[in-house]
Amino acid sequence: MSQTADRHSKGMQIRRAVLGDAHVDRAEAGKTPLDAPFQQMITEGAWGTLWADDAIPLRERSMLTLALLAATGNFEEIPMHIRACANTGASQEDVIQAFMHVAVYAGVPRANHAIKLAKKTWTKMEMEGDNG
Structure with a gap:
């Protein structure tokens, strides 16, 4: 191969x-x-x-990816990567911590929007019975 x-x-x-x-x-x-x-x-x-x-373990790569997407304002893939956290072991608390880091280093508005998307995605996942 x-x-x-x-x-x-x-x-x-x-x-x-x-x-x-x-x-x-x-x-x-x-x-x-x-x-x-x-x-x-x-x-x-x-x-x-x-x-x-x-x-770098997949859990940390998931959080890095989410932080980079939020920091650069590329929000469209955040829900997909929030869902991926259920497969990589990154908890909701881990993700919020990553977005708090974004707030300090890239701006509160970007972190705030990312958190809103994450919460919406987690709610949708819960309604679908996909709790990781």
Whole structure:
């Protein structure tokens, strides 16, 4: 198996472990020839290389990802990564602590918005019976 195939296989394994089979299956089903190269790049690069590195456990990577998304104002993926915390072991308290760090270093409005999204996602997860 080539190094690229190894990264893709490992990336899919990590991606499924973190985001869940249902999410990955939806993403794969929606893939088109136009965005297939992008999907391959994130599977191999983000999931098969960065997330696959054991230097930082998945729990901490989840919190880092949430903090970076909030700090940079990229809120659209926060609900997805809040759901992923149920698979990586990051608790609601862990996530709130990460967002408090965001408040100090990147601004209260960004942290406040991220917390609102997190609370909304946790409520939705509870209603769906998905409590991690």
